[in-house]
Amino acid sequence: MGNKICVDAGSMYCPCHLAKSGDCISCSLLSGKELCECDLKGICIYQNFKRNNEKISEPREGILCKVLKHKEIKTNIYLISISIPKCLAGELIHPGSYILLKDKKRKDDMFNSPxxxxxxxxxxxxxxIVVESIGPKTKDLLNSDTVFIKGPYTNGIFGIKYFKQLKSKKVLIVTKGLSSVTLINAVNNLLKNNNEVKVFFDSCGKKIEEVERKLKELNVDLECFDFRDNENLIKKELKKGVDMVFSAGSNHFNKNTMNIVDSVDDTINLAITNNNLICCGEGICGACIVKVKGEKIKTCKTQIEPRVYLKEALK
Structure with missing residues (x-):
């Protein structure tokens, strides 16, 4: 897993606490090694850290925001609209963006919900955002007119580099259930780069009509069917020529998608949703750690090659 890339590397949030503790994801020198193994272009986290007297960047702070609307769109599933600062809005339009959210009455960060x-x-x-009411954290949010938002966090998708590389290409998106909420940012990004996008919804999952409505407004080609009985429809689309597949679903769903794609052409670029447990978003708590080829990876901040993740971490 050499040359691991932290999504915060070189940003306003770098260097972070991990540089101070000797656990930097991207910099080998700040993770205790003697030689530089970094291939980041134009960025030297080590030099920036040392030049600044080993001072870390300011961490993300919770911003108090007003809840404008709660709307139950399915049983125990709610659409929540929140007024946010302009600077934060501009940071949350990228594919894979997520936030940590908690009710204003909760002081402890253990109540943060990704x-x-x-x-x-x-x-x-x-x-x-779409929130499913499943426990104290999320139930609090549904009864609050003001919430704390921490963000932006950007590692909600593994394989984000493929989004950045695509221009005037063909993309197939397959999705099931609540993971479909990630599609609007993803599709907006792809369309801005003149990519052709087609979306397949698995009809067996929970349907979020708001997502479909937004995608129709973008004039995206949508189809909805039972993947279990119509796997050949996906293969038929792949055989027409596809440059990237984005799978937005559970780990099981994403692994099935990978197997279908690879049965047609295992050189097609693959991106998937990051479904790991996330608590702090800063690589500190360890809740998101998975083992890939024997190495512990902090998945809240580290980009992992999707096929490697699906084959190794989900054994």
């Missing part, structure tokens, strides 16, 4: 961004209205600085 929530994927569904949509950002840049004109009015409104964030839309």
């Amino acid at each position: 929530i994927s961004v569904m949509n950002v209205d840049l004109e009015n600085n409104i964030l839309d």
Whole structure:
């Protein structure tokens, strides 16, 4: 797993606490090794850290934001609209963006809930998210008119480099259930680079009509069917020529997608949703760690090659 890439490397949040503790994800020197193994272009985390007297960057702080609307869209599933600062809105439009959210009455960060961004209205600085009520953390959010938001966090998708590389290419997106909320940012990004996008929804999953409505507004080609009985429809689309597949679903769903793709052409680029448990978002608590080829990987901040993750971490 050499040359691991931290999604925060070179950003305003770098160097972080991990540089101070000797656990930097991207810099081998700051992770205790004697030789530089970094291939980051134009960035030297080690020099920046040492030049600044080993001072770390300011961490993300919770921002108090007003909840504009709660709407139950399915049983125990809610669409929440939140007014957010303009600077944060501009940071949450990228594929894989997520936030940590908690009720204003909760002081302890143990009540932070990682929530994927569904949509950002840049004109009015409104964030839309979908929350399923399943425990104290999320139930609090459904009864609050003000919440704390920490962000932006950006590692909600493994294989994000493929999004950045694509221009005037063909992309197939397959999705099931609540993971479909990640599609709006992903599709917006792909369309801006003149990519052709087609979306297949697995009809067996929970359907989020708001996501489908937004995608239809973007004039994206959508199809909905039972993947179990119509796997050949996916293979038929792949055989037409596809440059990237983005699978937005559970780990099991994503692994099945990989197997279908690889049965047609294992050189097609693959991106998948990051479904790991995330608590702090800063690589500190260890809740998100998975083992890949014997190495512990902090998945809240580290990009992992999707096929390697699906084959190794899910054994």
